[in-house]
Amino acid sequence: MKIKTKKENRREQIIKAAEEVFSKKDFQNSTISDVAKQAGISDATIYEYFTSKEDLLFSIPGENIENAKNILNDHLHYIKGAGNKLRGIIYHMLSYYQDNAEFAAISLMILRTNRKFMETEVYNNLREYYQIIIKTIEEGMESGEFKNDINPHFVRSAILGTIEFIVVRWLMKGAPDDKTKPVESVDPLFNLIFDGIKKENGLKEMKCRIIFTPGE
Amino acid sequence: MKIKTKKENRREQIIKAAEEVFSKKDFQNSTISDVAKQAGISDATIYEYFTSKEDLLFSIPGENIENAKNILNDHLHYIKGAGNKLRGIIYHMLSYYQDNAEFAAISLMILRTNRKFMETEVYNNLREYYQIIIKTIEEGMESGEFKNDINPHFVRSAILGTIEFIVVRWLMKGAPDDKTKPVESVDPLFNLIFDGIKKENGLKEMKCRIIFTPGE
């Protein structure tokens, strides 16, 4: 782990504050002043580290994505089989969002519909992250574990779409502890998807009667 | 069809203008002035029909939802079988969003993360709409067409999540005519979901060799 400079620490402190503030109100209704207050510094100081309010917003996911990507890759090395890996990915995403609700709120409720964000360097990082899913599906297709007439991009959309939908719903309710939490959807989602893409290549055990008619 | 009063026409004219404006910029960056200009009227006139900018925003989906709900119900009467109905619903939603891109943008990119909207009368209407999906899945479970260990709400989330994800992606690219359009995902989505929830109740035809080794 690299040692952080003083400047980097202050920068992260501001990002942390922004994360809290933006996730609670939403970007447009949050003010720089709110963030500064949360960070315990002055408005002006924020501009020493970020060129604009939007720059600050776009800087939030940076580390999170890098972080999530590394964790996920680490885990995937321990898993064998495309199906198992897919489940691992689903688990990782749902639990990461669940454990980082503020990051989730900003990613899914603010940045997801921000056209400018898509031109960002950070967004490219996110693309790479999502690419892991494609790769895994293709791996399964090649190995014969998955059908070979599926569209990996479409399957990924289904996975991401469902995950995001579930997490957003949870966030909109206030990310409650007592209600159904995102991770509880890991297996329902995996099973649903897996049933739809796995190759039916094994013999199924089924009832069978064989009648021998002698004398023929 | 009832005849629209002058007032109703003007109201709709403003909503139409707002739909165009809000879908292009986004709510916070659109001004009442923009909407007024688009409608060819003065700013003040808007306030004769809506109490606030937010009221105007929340009024946009009203007729669309009512409309979509009616069309969908009409079609469903012609369709037999929960699976077929589910496909009908998926088709309807994807094509409705595709044909009403501005409405889609406002619904999926603005209202979907607006907490206040969820307390609206219009939102209740939307809930009813989504209830149709639940009802259809339950119908399939009861008739034995679908497995009986699935969670209808979860399946609905998967359907809605995937649809919304696909439409949002398409909108973010500028709703292009030349690229993959939402309706093209109808069958991939239906097949994926259907494979995951249908009951495997028939014998599958499969290759089989029986070898008799005489004399043992």
Next chain:
Amino acid sequence: MKIKTKKENRREQIIKAAEEVFSKKDFQNSTISDVAKQAGISDATIYEYFTSKEDLLFSIPGENIENAKNILNDHLHYIKGAGNKLRGIIYHMLSYYQDNAEFAAISLMILRTNRKFMETEVYNNLREYYQIIIKTIEEGMESGEFKNDINPHFVRSAILGTIEFIVVRWLMKGAPDDKTKPVESVDPLFNLIFDGIKKENGLKEMKCRIIFTPGE
């Protein structure tokens, strides 16, 4: 009594409505729309009878003042003596304000500090009304009932100032029925003023001992 034309009736209806509205909110916070609603007519109709919102405001006291002036003059004819008349005036003003709280509110809380109103024809009428007080004081000075070193204008200011102060206080409290009402101040006020301006010309009854010392 002259017969009112239809037009005059409508005019009065609007004035009555304005009186209610303006006295409750205050002029600047009342809208033409409020008045129209109160009168049960449309905004535009008000402009058929009054040239502007201010014109409407200035028209409110018109009849009231004429009315009050007549009533007062009627009564004064029955009263003999400047002191008694002064008491009559004080009684009349306090009770008129008390019985017409809305008119009072508009006169004392809105018009009293309106410079434009002072250039109005109606204001001249008010001046005449106040002139009655001056005349009465002068009458008392001439008849010897009052001191001759008092300034009638100052005495009038004291009377009007006290009356207005008392009525405004009462109005600010919401013109309550249960608390001290303006008319209860008639005698305290009259006595205070009268003691200060009456000529001490009669012999007062007082204890007296006369001692005759015989033999002188």
Next chain:
Amino acid sequence: MKIKTKKENRREQIIKAAEEVFSKKDFQNSTISDVAKQAGISDATIYEYFTSKEDLLFSIPGENIENAKNILNDHLHYIKGAGNKLRGIIYHMLSYYQDNAEFAAISLMILRTNRKFMETEVYNNLREYYQIIIKTIEEGMESGEFKNDINPHFVRSAILGTIEFIVVRWLMKGAPDDKTKPVESVDPLFNLIFDGIKKENGLKEMKCRIIFTPGE
């Protein structure tokens, strides 16, 4: 005297400007822009010091009242006797209003009829100020200098009402230098009130003829 911070100075500068502006036009017809221009700053700066236009209005009397209360109390210590003190109070109020015409205009023509102002902390301060009059009258009643059948609150109303009436009249004329100024009413007012409340406790010297008619 404590040293004023930069912020306090700026605050006072704005209040001073508001005082000038509001007293000339009147509150509703004055704009924040007018005040800002008068103060030589920008509109937005005003909102760094006051939360709203109304907050600015209500902040005007603050220091004045504190100030006036102190001056008055200082002087009263030098004066013996309730009557003399009463005269001192009357003098002080009339001269303070006269010397601070803008403050007078705002107090007597704007705030006096503002219901919200009455719920202000500043208004409580004003109440204390007025309490001094009550105390003085009670002092005179206890010492036997004043009659004991008078109502101190009523007498105060008469004093305040007369003072305010006189000052408002003067202000409405444009606070002219050449005409009768408020302080000239000090003695007329004091004499009028004092005559009405002092106890007639000494024998008055008066002409007297005693005629002895012998032989009866």
Next chain:
DNA sequence: AATGAATGAGGCTTCATTCAT
């Protein structure tokens, strides 16, 4: 490196008033 102080720019909203019908 940090910030107190200031502001330009701009948006939402209100409302008196007009006018064609």
Next chain:
DNA sequence: CATGAATGAAGCCTCATTCAT
């Protein structure tokens, strides 16, 4: 006469951003 409908004009207030210290 009455009014439905429309709007020009204007004001309050917010806030991202700057800059001297």
